[in-house]
Amino acid sequence: xxxxxSLWNGTIAFGLVRVPVKLHSATESKRIAFxxxxxxxxxxxxxxxxCVKEGKEVPYEEIVKGFEVSSGSYVVLxxxxxxIADGPNARVxxxxxxxxxxxxxxxxxxxxxxxxxxxxxxxxxxxxHAALLQTGKVGIGRxxxxxxxxxVAVRALPDxxxxxxxxxxxxxxxxxxxxxxxxxxxxxxxxxxxxxLLIDQLxxxxxxxxxxxxxxxxxxxxxxxxxxxEAIEPPSREPLTPExxxxxxxxxxxxxxxxxxxxxxxxxxxxxxxxxEGGRGEDxxxxxxEGxxxxxxxxxxxxxxxxxxVR
Amino acid sequence: MARPLxxxxxxxxxxxxxxxxxxxxxxxxxxxxxxxxxxxxxxxTRRVCSADGKQVxxxxxxxxxxxADGRWVLLSEEELTAAAPHKSQTIDxxxxxxxxxxxxxxxxxxxxxxxxxEAAARAYALLREAMERSGRVALGRFVMHAKExxxxxxxxGETLMLTTVRFAEEVRSRDExxxxxxxxxxxxxEQVQGAAAIIAELEVAFDPRRYKDEHRxxxxxxxxxxxxxxxxxxxxxxxxxxxxxxxxxDLMGALKESLERIRGESGGVGPAKKKxxxxxAPAKGASAESETRGxxxxxx
Numbered sequence: 001x002x003x004x005x006s007l008w009n010g011t012i013a014f015g016l017v018r019v020p021v022k023l024h025s026a027t028e029s030k031r032i033a034f035x036x037x038x039x040x041x042x043x044x045x046x047x048x049x050x051c052v053k054e055g056k057e058v059p060y061e062e063i064v065k066g067f068e069v070s071s072g073s074y075v076v077l078x079x080x081x082x083x084i085a086d087g088p089n090a091r092v093x094x095x096x097x098x099x100x101x102x103x104x105x106x107x108x109x110x111x112x113x114x115x116x117x118x119x120x121x122x123x124x125x126x127x128x129h130a131a132l133l134q135t136g137k138v139g140i141g142r143x144x145x146x147x148x149x150x151x152v153a154v155r156a157l158p159d160x161x162x163x164x165x166x167x168x169x170x171x172x173x174x175x176x177x178x179x180x181x182x183x184x185x186x187x188x189x190x191x192x193x194x195x196x197l198l199i200d201q202l203x204x205x206x207x208x209x210x211x212x213x214x215x216x217x218x219x220x221x222x223x224x225x226x227x228x229x230e231a232i233e234p235p236s237r238e239p240l241t242p243e244x245x246x247x248x249x250x251x252x253x254x255x256x257x258x259x260x261x262x263x264x265x266x267x268x269x270x271x272x273x274x275x276x277e278g279g280r281g282e283d284x285x286x287x288x289x290e291g292x293x294x295x296x297x298x299x300x301x302x303x304x305x306x307x308x309x310v311r
Numbered sequence: 312m313a314r315p316l317x318x319x320x321x322x323x324x325x326x327x328x329x330x331x332x333x334x335x336x337x338x339x340x341x342x343x344x345x346x347x348x349x350x351x352x353x354x355x356t357r358r359v360c361s362a363d364g365k366q367v368x369x370x371x372x373x374x375x376x377x378x379a380d381g382r383w384v385l386l387s388e389e390e391l392t393a394a395a396p397h398k399s400q401t402i403d404x405x406x407x408x409x410x411x412x413x414x415x416x417x418x419x420x421x422x423x424x425x426x427x428x429e430a431a432a433r434a435y436a437l438l439r440e441a442m443e444r445s446g447r448v449a450l451g452r453f454v455m456h457a458k459e460x461x462x463x464x465x466x467x468g469e470t471l472m473l474t475t476v477r478f479a480e481e482v483r484s485r486d487e488x489x490x491x492x493x494x495x496x497x498x499x500x501e502q503v504q505g506a507a508a509i510i511a512e513l514e515v516a517f518d519p520r521r522y523k524d525e526h527r528x529x530x531x532x533x534x535x536x537x538x539x540x541x542x543x544x545x546x547x548x549x550x551x552x553x554x555x556x557x558x559x560x561d562l563m564g565a566l567k568e569s570l571e572r573i574r575g576e577s578g579g580v581g582p583a584k585k586k587x588x589x590x591x592a593p594a595k596g597a598s599a600e601s602e603t604r605g606x607x608x609x610x611x
Contacts, residue, residue, distance in 0.1 A: 016569040034374035034376055035374075037372070039387075044361040049345065075537045084545050098514045103516060109418040116488040124562055127503060127562060130503040140522070142525070153415070171524075172421075181428055183426075187436060199407050206408040219394045226385075234389035
């Protein structure tokens with residue numbers, strides 16, 4: 001059985017028990033990758049490392065890492081010195097505590113990994129997995145990876161152990177640093193009740209399979225249009241006017257959602273989610289008489305001289 | 312406040328709230344610059360056209376996509392928004408779910424949503440309060456930086472937080488790993504109870520402020536010492552012997568000894584020194600349970 005490639009080999013330690021493990025990425029980006037090209041002639045863009053003093057390109061072996069202690073003054077650290085910062089236990093994730101998963105605010109979660117048993121790790125892996133499942137707890141430890149330390153949550157999925165890197169508390173922008181424009185008038189009870197009614201109408205289960213990235217297809221379609229020589233007009237901004245009568249708009253929303261649910265026989269949720277660029281937004285755009293369809297009508301007329309085109 | 316990463320509107324029913332998006336994470340890493348080792352002067356990364364060898368200013372760089380036939384399609388940032396104009400300008404709330412249904416694997420990056428101005432603040436505050444009352448998280452989607460994102464929006468104090476959520480197809484299969492795990496021998500009930508007892512001993516309430524980035528602190532100390540001209544040497548190996556890797560036959564022994572050490576606070580185990588909150592009562596319960604369950608297994 002071909003195992004996915006591992007990113008790291010190390011040990012999960014709890015108490016005196018050491019579990020040799022391998023780390024595998026649990027996620028992958030499906031983003032359409034673009035490359036930098038020169039707009040004028042379409043040629044590839046190269047990144048060159050140039051010494052500011054000599055103005056010449058510098059080969060990679062001659063580059064060192066420097067920390068700027070004061071303007072223009074650097075402390076250079078070599079590889080060994082950087083490795084010292086990794087600490088004595090860089091290959092071990094020592095579980096310091098166990099916590100209840102629901103106590104962890106999702107804001108801390110960073111990247112998800114799966115753990116597989118490493119050499120001689122099968123037995124302790126299964127013991128840890130079974131104990132995590134039985135207690136419903138999550139192990140908290142720290143993990144040094146690529147010269148950076150992460151807090152991690154070691155937790156049981158039904159059939160494997162997952163490890164989630166987390167941010168340190170001081171890496172989260174504190175609420176006090178967020179400047180929020182304040183409303184002069186509080187929401188009325190009726191407004192709140194109506195908003196809550198709308199939330200209740202839109203109540204659903206989280207079923208990740210229901211949501212598809214519809215945009216990737218739209219982006220590929222746009223690329224094809226451009227390749228066929230069509231001029232792409234950037235869309236005009238949708239007008240942003242805050243509702244004058246909030247209560248009225250909320251009531252209309254509730255009414256519409258109610259009739260939509262009746263029409264769809266209670267299965268409105270899934271259908272709407274699948275359609276991607278549809279649902280509420282489509283109706284709103286139709287009302288304003290603009291949106292995606294409007295751009296599609298753009299005639300392949302004279303090129304507007306913006307950068308781009310097929311090379 | 313800083314420049315928003317994105318601005319547009321938050322659509323909830325027929326209500327549109329003009330909002331701006333800001334990062335909720337700050338970078339506290341010790342950042343290094345690239346220097347030329349020979350003369351210590353800074354390195355600049357220049358973008359150069361491969362055809363004419365000249366430096367290209369940022370506004371002359373287009374996004375290129377290679378077609379199957381080898382031709383390149385070039386698009387500007389503004390043209391990209393034409394792929395989905397509505398989604399590039401609006402976060403449409405599609406439904407509301409319970410937060411605990413979202414597995415942490417799906418969470419990507421957190422942001423702060425802010426009302427664009429005072430006029431938008433009323434609808435924003437209304438939505439925030441209604442969501443807090445309902446205890447639900449809003450699920451929506453929008454397009455930012457040429458990528459569609461699923462998002463979970465939830466209240467945090469007076470603000471609404473937005474976290475991008477991965478699509479199911481971006482979460483990898485773990486079938487091969489699960490198969491390898493299942494192929495290993497099943498642990499005995501006694502072993503599992505022993506591990507569960509350790510978990511119970513080390514259980515605390517999650518307090519994120521308890522954990523400081525030790526790597527960052529070490530790196531800062533090294534930089535400081537080096538700036539003073541001191542030599543940096545690796546610390547001598549710690550006097551405490553490393554716990555040996557426990558292979559399968561000794562697993563039960565290691566579990567038992569761990570428990571004894573943690574309970575006895577003999578100082579041999581790392582976590583015990585950090586003084587986790589002790590919960591004597593449930594721990595005793597857990598160990599009693601482990602004995603009974605263990606003996607049930609033996610009787611079988």
